Amino acid sequence: MKKPSNPFIISGYLGPSYFCDRKEETKSIRSAVENGRNLTLLSLRRMGKTGLIKHSFQQLKSKKINLIYVDLLHTTDLSTMVKEFAKATVNQLSLGVMKISLQKITTLFSGLYPTFTIDPLSGSPSVEFDIHKVKQGAKTLEEIFTLLEKHTAHVIVAFDEFQIITSYPEKNVEAILRSHIQHLNNVSFIYSGSQKHIISSMFGDAKRPFYQSTQFLSLEPIHTKEYHAFISSHFKNAGIEIAKGDVDFLLDWTHHHTFYVQYFCNRLFDLKVTDPNTTVFHVIDKIFQENEAVFTSYRTLLTSQQSHLLTSVAKEGWVHQPTSKDFLSKYRLTSSAIQRTLPALIQKEFLTREERGYRVYDVFLGRWLAEKF
Numbered sequence: 002m003k004k005p006s007n008p009f010i011i012s013g014y015l016g017p018s019y020f021c022d023r024k025e026e027t028k029s030i031r032s033a034v035e036n037g038r039n040l041t042l043l044s045l046r047r048m049g050k051t052g053l054i055k056h057s058f059q060q061l062k063s064k065k066i067n068l069i070y071v072d073l074l075h076t077t078d079l080s081t082m083v084k085e086f087a088k089a090t091v092n093q094l095s096l097g098v099m100k101i102s103l104q105k106i107t108t109l110f111s112g113l114y115p116t117f118t119i120d121p122l123s124g125s126p127s128v129e130f131d132i133h134k135v136k137q138g139a140k141t142l143e144e145i146f147t148l149l150e151k152h153t154a155h156v157i158v159a160f161d162e163f164q165i166i167t168s169y170p171e172k173n174v175e176a177i178l179r180s181h182i183q184h185l186n187n188v189s190f191i192y193s194g195s196q197k198h199i200i201s202s203m204f205g206d207a208k209r210p211f212y213q214s215t216q217f218l219s220l221e222p223i224h225t226k227e228y229h230a231f232i233s234s235h236f237k238n239a240g241i242e243i244a245k246g247d248v249d250f251l252l253d254w255t256h257h258h259t260f261y262v263q264y265f266c267n268r269l270f271d272l273k274v275t276d277p278n279t280t281v282f283h284v285i286d287k288i289f290q291e292n293e294a295v296f297t298s299y300r301t302l303l304t305s306q307q308s309h310l311l312t313s314v315a316k317e318g319w320v321h322q323p324t325s326k327d328f329l330s331k332y333r334l335t336s337s338a339i340q341r342t343l344p345a346l347i348q349k350e351f352l353t354r355e356e357r358g359y360r361v362y363d364v365f366l367g368r369w370l371a372e373k374f
């Protein structure tokens with residue numbers, strides 16, 4: 002794998018050297034899929050679900066298991082979902098351990114019209130489907146599952162951003178998928194999502210098709226000790242000095258939220274390469290400057306009451322009980338105003354509710370509000 006110039010990556014997965022910890026979680030995923038249990042991976046946005054799936058796949062690669070990763074993020078209906086699923090499946094089956102010929106695959110799907118392309122650099126074949134030609138979504142879905150079932154090899158399918166299927170115009174997608182999935186013995190599924198209430202209700206409501214069909218894995222922030230060691234060692238390997246106090250500070254400032262930690266370290270690394278005297282405060286200035294316009298526009302999306310509550314939570318960092326006397330009097334809020342505005346801020350994902358209390362979902366926005374207002 003190509004070595005990145007900055008070891009703190011902020012998109013994608015580049016291998017175990019650039020991936021911090023998650024040993025227990027990787028073990029749980031491995032144990033689940035190897036023992037025929039399906040798994041639901043849940044976390045806040047940008048905590049590292051996709052990275053963990055990719056990392057687990059990397060660890061399972063040697064085991065001759067077919068790994069199919071389906072990103073549902075940009076799907077809008079059954080037909081676009083089937084297109085993504087078919088693309089991931091066909092590419093894996095033709096290139097992975099099954100090595101089915103591409104010609105054979107075309108004859109297996111009656112509803113799909115694939116176009117084969119060859120990557121000019123790697124020479125690897127790849128398949129695309131024209132969306133307009135993906136008719137009869139339910140039928141093609143059945144064909145994909147039949148194809149998977151016919152194979153004796155173990156297959157793992159990861160559906161990333163799975164909650165999206167509940168927003169499709171077709172109302173029966175959950176039931177259709179479940180009816181296929183429950184008959185497969187050689188295929189394990191990983192479902193991942195960040196909208197906790199939707200995922201919890203999909204898998205925890207007795208009236209829903211996926212009720213109690215999976216093991217839950219909740220992805221929490223990476224532990225301080227592990228993240229500290231990871232950050233320090235990457236700076237050290239590059240010959241850049243970083244004080245222990247700075248690492249403690251940045252982990253706390255980013256609430257240990259993976260993407261924000263990675264982004265902070267990426268900027269700090271970048272700045273320190275040219276100026277070793279750069280401090281964490283220079284990074285904060287940069288982050289605030291760059292995001293000022295976006296953060297200001299966010300505020301225009303909110304009513305003045307919502308904006309006031311959001312800023313009040315931002316100043317506190319964490320608010321365990323928003324209707325407590327102390328919080329209300331400190332920020333001149335009323336309990337009825339909280340009851341009106343809090344649900345909207347959660348629904349719009351400006352605030353998140355964790356065990357420790359409420360906090361601003363976007364860490365940088367929260368820090369900016371706390372400092373500027």
Ligand SMILES: Nc1ncnc2c1ncn2[C@@H]1O[C@H](COP(=O)(O)OP(=O)(O)OP(=O)(O)O)[C@@H](O)[C@H]1O
Pocket residue numbers: 010011012013014019020021022023044045046047048049050051052053195223259260263
């Ligand atoms: N264990 C890790 N060590 C280092 N970087 C990580 C780790 N996990 C994730 N990242 C990085 O953090 C960022 C966010 O991770 P990722 O995209 O996996 O989160 P996600 O939960 O899937 O987010 P979303 O909800 O937006 O899909 C990415 O840049 C990823 O490379």
Ligand SMILES: [Mg+2]
Pocket residue numbers: 050051052161
């Ligand atoms: Mg993701």
